[in-house]
Amino acid sequence: MPTLWAASLRHLLHHPAQLALALVGLSLGVGSVIAVDIATASSRRAFELSMIAVNGPATHEIRGAVGGVEESVFASLRRRSPDFALAATPVLEGYVSIASRTLQLAGIDPFATLQLQLEEASDSGGGARALLDAAHIDLTRWLAEPGAVVLAERTARELGLLVNQPFEIEVAGVAHRALLIGTVPADRPGADSLVLTDIAQAQEWLGLPGRLSRIDLRLPPGRRGESDAERISASLPAGLRLDAAGARTRESIDMTAAFTTNLHAMSLLALLVSTLLIYGAVSFAVVQRRRIMAVLRALGATRREILTIVLTEGVLLGACGAGMGLLLGLGIAHSLVQLVSQTINDLYYVVAVNATVLPPSSVAKAVGAGLGAALCGALVPALEVAGGPPQLGLRRSALEGRAVRLAGRLAVASAGLALLSGIIVMVSGRSLFWGLVSLFTLLLSVAALTPAALRGLALAAAGAAAPVSPVVRLACGDIAASLSRTGVAVAALGMAVAAMIGVSIMVESFRESLRHWLEQSIRADIYVSVPGPGDEAAERQIDTDLIARVRSTPGIADVSLSRRVTVQSSSGALSLDALQPAHAHLPGLPFVAGDVRQVWPALESGAVLVSEPLAWRLHLRVGQALVLLTATGPQSFDIAGIYREYGDDRGSVMIGLAQYQRRWRDSRITGLGIYLARSEAAPRVMAAIRDAARGRQAVLVRSNRELRELSMSIFERTFVITRVLYWLAAGVAAIGLVSALLAWELERSHEIALLRALGLTPRATGMLLIAQTGFMGLVAMLAALPAGLLTALLLIDVINRRAFGWQIDLHVSAAQLGNALLLSMAAAIAGGLYPAWRSGRAPIASDIREE
Numbered sequence: 001m002p003t004l005w006a007a008s009l010r011h012l013l014h015h016p017a018q019l020a021l022a023l024v025g026l027s028l029g030v031g032s033v034i035a036v037d038i039a040t041a042s043s044r045r046a047f048e049l050s051m052i053a054v055n056g057p058a059t060h061e062i063r064g065a066v067g068g069v070e071e072s073v074f075a076s077l078r079r080r081s082p083d084f085a086l087a088a089t090p091v092l093e094g095y096v097s098i099a100s101r102t103l104q105l106a107g108i109d110p111f112a113t114l115q116l117q118l119e120e121a122s123d124s125g126g127g128a129r130a131l132l133d134a135a136h137i138d139l140t141r142w143l144a145e146p147g148a149v150v151l152a153e154r155t156a157r158e159l160g161l162l163v164n165q166p167f168e169i170e171v172a173g174v175a176h177r178a179l180l181i182g183t184v185p186a187d188r189p190g191a192d193s194l195v196l197t198d199i200a201q202a203q204e205w206l207g208l209p210g211r212l213s214r215i216d217l218r219l220p221p222g223r224r225g226e227s228d229a230e231r232i233s234a235s236l237p238a239g240l241r242l243d244a245a246g247a248r249t250r251e252s253i254d255m256t257a258a259f260t261t262n263l264h265a266m267s268l269l270a271l272l273v274s275t276l277l278i279y280g281a282v283s284f285a286v287v288q289r290r291r292i293m294a295v296l297r298a299l300g301a302t303r304r305e306i307l308t309i310v311l312t313e314g315v316l317l318g319a320c321g322a323g324m325g326l327l328l329g330l331g332i333a334h335s336l337v338q339l340v341s342q343t344i345n346d347l348y349y350v351v352a353v354n355a356t357v358l359p360p361s362s363v364a365k366a367v368g369a370g371l372g373a374a375l376c377g378a379l380v381p382a383l384e385v386a387g388g389p390p391q392l393g394l395r396r397s398a399l400e401g402r403a404v405r406l407a408g409r410l411a412v413a414s415a416g417l418a419l420l421s422g423i424i425v426m427v428s429g430r431s432l433f434w435g436l437v438s439l440f441t442l443l444l445s446v447a448a449l450t451p452a453a454l455r456g457l458a459l460a461a462a463g464a465a466a467p468v469s470p471v472v473r474l475a476c477g478d479i480a481a482s483l484s485r486t487g488v489a490v491a492a493l494g495m496a497v498a499a500m501i502g503v504s505i506m507v508e509s510f511r512e513s514l515r516h517w518l519e520q521s522i523r524a525d526i527y528v529s530v531p532g533p534g535d536e537a538a539e540r541q542i543d544t545d546l547i548a549r550v551r552s553t554p555g556i557a558d559v560s561l562s563r564r565v566t567v568q569s570s571s572g573a574l575s576l577d578a579l580q581p582a583h584a585h586l587p588g589l590p591f592v593a594g595d596v597r598q599v600w601p602a603l604e605s606g607a608v609l610v611s612e613p614l615a616w617r618l619h620l621r622v623g624q625a626l627v628l629l630t631a632t633g634p635q636s637f638d639i640a641g642i643y644r645e646y647g648d649d650r651g652s653v654m655i656g657l658a659q660y661q662r663r664w665r666d667s668r669i670t671g672l673g674i675y676l677a678r679s680e681a682a683p684r685v686m687a688a689i690r691d692a693a694r695g696r697q698a699v700l701v702r703s704n705r706e707l708r709e710l711s712m713s714i715f716e717r718t719f720v721i722t723r724v725l726y727w728l729a730a731g732v733a734a735i736g737l738v739s740a741l742l743a744w745e746l747e748r749s750h751e752i753a754l755l756r757a758l759g760l761t762p763r764a765t766g767m768l769l770i771a772q773t774g775f776m777g778l779v780a781m782l783a784a785l786p787a788g789l790l791t792a793l794l795l796i797d798v799i800n801r802r803a804f805g806w807q808i809d810l811h812v813s814a815a816q817l818g819n820a821l822l823l824s825m826a827a828a829i830a831g832g833l834y835p836a837w838r839s840g841r842a843p844i845a846s847d848i849r850e851e
Contacts (some may be wrong), residue, residue, distance in 0.1 A: 030325025038333035058216035107202020133181035152191035153183040173698035177484025233596025306839040322703035393469035403484035411452035446787040450494040450830035451487030506795040512811040524673030541668035547698040549692040555680040558582035560673035568629040575652035602640035614651020616805030630663040766836035777828025
């Protein structure tokens, strides 16, 4: 047994490049999984901490419809507090901008929050008052100093603000004077995205006098708390509801579930490719030692000992790859977390991620992924070398014959995997998990088909080239005769290229569908809105006098009015768009269900329209009813139509503005769509609108073209992460090809030396190997092409449909396929450069003498 271990160690030490390439490929696969884990966990944890920093020990919260909760409700609760075992505190939230940075404004009552914390008898639950105490705030200044705020120490430093220094804060386009009276130390988590101020000051800045966003409560545990919750809920005015304190946080995080699931799927692709790389690395290690192992078997080594040796090598390789992958994932995560948080800020909610979080599960996942990939990759070659008779291990023909037979079986398995993928799609309903399983099953079918395709095309090319060029015939014949070396690497490359084709077509199809949708839905010449995040925030409104000034601007033919808010429903929070179309310009919504001639009259009479993502998610149809929480309580609205939308993956509801104002008692306007008179120039009118707003309110005035370009830029930022991940997978495949070609070149050193002795020049030797690798890249592309198109259909009609609910039109261009061909050929040729250079300069005499 010591002899076996010594032989194993000696072989690994004599092939460091091959070992290093395998480790790099595995660490990239593991690292991509860990990086996505860390990026999503960090964004989630930062948001949770910001919620905990304000909520503290609260167990429940009272929330209302649009406009929040009246202060009188809090006063009533305080008067009745002896009836309930509760502590209550009012909170008013909104968004503000400081030096172009978006932060969350939290208006609090320090004395009420102190009671909430004292009732908890501990400050371990955090809370706004705990942040104030940590900042050592003088409450006299807090209450008496106009514009007094508290920021996190790190945030103040990044913004260049000093304590006791006045600065400007912007709320919904209106500038206000603020004064920094203290900072929260860096050791208090969750405050980086917060601006704390007194609740009265927040009401003034947000333009919400006498209103609250919510009332935080702390109820006792057990039956007493459940009883109090029922009684409080029953005593609330119409339009208010009592929820668990964490419900809103979970609801916000759930919005990103489909987005993060797709990221994890793309990272797993890199790991799947790296599993094939490990298989190739261990297979080559076994192939290179087939004679030694056969001799050791003939001298008495048992099958179990050989199997143990090979699997142990795989485990050690997996452990090292897992450790390197964990470190690499930490490095990648620092860049990836910025991309993820930027996308979340663009699409979902505001979050400031200043620290990466390494969940314990990620460490376990790194170890499990590394060891699992290594064991899966090492198991088949280990069984092969341990199970075969010793005398066959001495013959290369036996090995290649077994590889040819295996390729034939894998081709049959490929058809079965493709069929299984289709069956999973048909029987799995709307399950996103099984949709992803079907995708990976399809990609595995590509990997299974590639070895047989490589051999068949290589033999066909050798036969066709025989009358023309003996060198080409020799090159192609050698590929077909070395399937045990080349098959796995080309399979990994084919799978990565198939994924790249599918993702490229999906992204381009989404881009073209979005562009077409924007052309249909954005029809006004000019759009006016309030700057800042949170389209649905209560404080966002265009000044009423400014709306009148805009209407009277010369050159404007008509104006549409809109208001976007968040409302509660029986299915959770929903986005509601209240719209008053211009009289002569109805919105160009592309409807997927409903009678277009009856939709707009129905909207004016109190019906609603729902977007396609929302209809998909809630299983809604035209003619059904949707229950929404209005200012007077829950009300039922008939669904008159379903329209296509790509702006909100959670979906939205549309209602007539007059109906909205009557049901929700809210007259604010957040957006204007301006239609110009014929032959009127948009730049002149836009300048006139800005002049009318100057000194009153900062507003965003954008042309039709500018708004479309902005929407497309957000789209491009969103898919940067997807591109990063599939390039990682392609990189892993390229490394696998380099490893395979290097091992193949080492195995063929004697053969190449004989060819050079017979007159083949170093240049011709290099060209021969480059031609072989280019041929392998072409085969990988040809095998991946049909699977890539099927992958695109799966991504468009299954994965995206189940994840987000929208329907994307298929768009295929020659550029997408050309890029995939370029990647495949570039990876193959780059993989052959070093082996070609090495073969052309290897000493002929020593290689022949070894023969």
